[in-house]
Amino acid sequence: MSGGGTVAAPARVAALPRVLEAPRRRAFDWGRVVVHALLLICVAVIAFPLYYAFVISTQTVQEVVARPPILRPSVHLLANYAEAWGRSHMPRLLWNSAIVAVVSALGKIAISMLSAFAIVYFNFRGKAIAFWMIFITLMLPVEVRIMSTYEVIGSLGWLDSYSGLTVPLMASATATFLFRQFYMTVPNELVEAAQLDGVGPLRFLWAFLLPLSWANIAALFVVLFIFGWNQYLWPLMITNSEAMRVVVIGLQDLIPRTGTHVPEWNVMMAAAMMALLPPVAVILVMQRWFVKGLIETEK
């Protein structure tokens, strides 16, 4: 251990010239080992359920039900994933989820940009009312207006349709606030210069604000994509046909309920892995944007 400490020390001292800590270096290193060990335990505990689900998705039914439980992957990954792909209309389910996630995220970003632009760059009668109306949507999650929203969608003839799945998700107070916040940090000189050059409002939005907003748009997109992909109550209510289901709901048909089914948990877990992979991959690949989006949409 002391060997590792000596190797690492020069780099650290160079990076953080804190001379006062030098006499306590040895004790400090042990502290670090303990901290890393505790953090690794946390990571392992958090990773275990997904690891276990993956392991099950590679086993045969015999291996799944074996006692003691087998906690290492087997070799039937392809067979199980092919089975799950074919059995539950998986391509259709994933496609529907992708449409809901992408369209609702883009729609939210578009209408929030426009309304935030109106609120920051114009004075108009009813501005305060518009702002408060958008704010109040925060207090009306779908869970508190279940039955009546269903009736509204029904009277629009939008049950079992992509419009019904996406448009009602598009009002977003948080996205509007994020853009409003961002526009207010854009220097006043920019809009003054643009106006002197005779640039109109729409062109200003398109050619000046939009290029400045990409970081915010990317951050919002990641957060909203995951929000849309993981919707449950909303699609459950307004879709009846198999063809319009989203994947999070479609998975339920594969749950082997106790007693009546062959315990095909391997196929179930294979389908679950397919359903959770897209949003998890988006978080991992676009992590920087995701964290930015999470923290900033809450301001």
Place this chain on the structure above:
Amino acid sequence: MKRSVFRNRALPYVLVLPQIAVTVVFFFWPAFESLRLSLFRTSPFGDKTSFVGLENFRKLLTTPEYYQSIANTFVFASGVTAIGLGVGLFVAALATQKIRGLAAYRTAVLWPYGIAPPIAGIIFLFIFHPSYGVLPYWLGFVTSYDFNWLLKGWVAMALVILATAWTHVGYNIAFFLAGLLAIPTSVLEAASVDGAGAIRRFRSIIFPLLSPITFYLLVVNLIFSFFGSFGVIHAVTQGGPGGATEIMVFKVYKDGFIGLNLGSSAAQSVLLMILVITLTALQFRFVEKRVTYS
């Protein structure tokens, strides 16, 4: 701050129109419908409605099942929140050691946020499975107690709480880490120079500085577990066994969609609305404060 604005009579209205239209049609109209329906009794076929005043609320508040669902909701919400904040603070405390690889650890705990709670519920359903799951198997070495969630209400509750908390732990950690990074290093260094140990530094400097974030996360976790919890209940326990995991949001759906008792369902929606308005007001009081401090 005074901003330069564009002058145009009609354009701002056109720009806010899409947002306002969606808001009015899908938020305001249904909310008013819920308010109205809560004062009426609708026959199961929906052909007759009659005004009953506050009768739906009176009935609701005299049924033991409703109080049971309130109690379940609070158990569920406090379980999810306690685990989220507890693990979040624990990792935050470890992270104050300014060790290397903090970003890697953050990645390693953040990804479950992408997993929908119902899918997490299905995974935990198998982990808890009475015959095949690994958890009852391991617990079997320690005790002969039968951890069968189909029979024991509290085991079912533990299942849905753990599954939900699992997806949300990384969110809390991300916020605590962001809060930690905002604490000036000079403050912590000054404390170490004064001889404050790691635990003391955390207790007397870091925790007080993190307390606004802790309060904020407390409210957000409560809102999330009150309202975001429908999927995991619906996919995994359906409120069972014996109503042990029937939380308020699930009951609104069950009484309305399956029981077709629209008046009672609407009355429950109204009570939930009051709850969420209170919590959101709390959340924004905090945000205002934070804005003035910074």
